[in-house]
Amino acid sequence: MPSKSEKNLAIAFAAESKAAARNSAFAQKAEKDGYPQIARLFRAVADAESVHARRYLLLMRGKIGATEENLEAAFQNEIKANVDEYPPLIKDAMEEGLKQVERAFSQSRDVENTHAELYKKAMNDMLSDRQTEYYVCQVCGYIAEDSPPENCPVCGAVKGKFKKVG
Ligand SMILES: [Fe+2]
Ligand SMILES: [Fe+2]
Structure with a gap:
């Protein structure tokens, strides 16, 4: 691939990945602020930005291995x-x-x-x-298997801060 477009794909991949993360954070805040419809919109756009990011990743690599x-x-x-x-x-x-x-x-x-x-x-x-369930600490990103710990071993967050992801 010509080098300009190769570089641009990498830039676009990073930008869309950032936009997805930012929108997810905005969605969580909207949920907390009592705007479930706005939260859904932020989540939908976050997902759409992830679609863009994945598309660029595929174009950069040819395929996912x-x-x-x-x-x-x-x-x-x-x-x-x-x-x-x-x-x-x-x-x-x-x-x-x-x-x-x-x-x-x-x-x-x-x-x-x-x-x-x-x-x-x-x-x-x-x-x-x-078969393992994963629980992610929403403060530091530590992942516990099977069940959430009483306290996060990395940041000390309480059990309630763990989100089941599967
Ligand atoms: Fe943590
Ligand atoms: Fe990591």
Whole structure:
């Protein structure tokens, strides 16, 4: 693919992914503020932006690989975030005295490592018929299997902050 469009697809993928995340956050707030219809709209648009992002990803890669490869790629991405990407961000936040930002980055860094472990485990028992429910901490993104813990091991959030995702 010519390099301009290759770069533009990457830019559009990042922008649409961001828009999806932003709209989801707006939807949660609308729900809380008592506007369920507006919340539905934000969720619908968030989903539509995800459609755009997926489309660009497909165009960049030609196709999405097999699940074994995707597990390996997802695993590597988590390790990269944990080892390479978050540490300099944490350092900057620390130097600038931004405690909340530093905490958010540090917790994300720790959580990425636990995501990597979940992928590793999944790679090892891909063919087993183990059924697991996942519960995601809505504060830090830590994922618990089978049941939510009393407190999040990464950020300390209470059980009620875990959302079942499956
Ligand atoms: Fe992650
Ligand atoms: Fe947490």
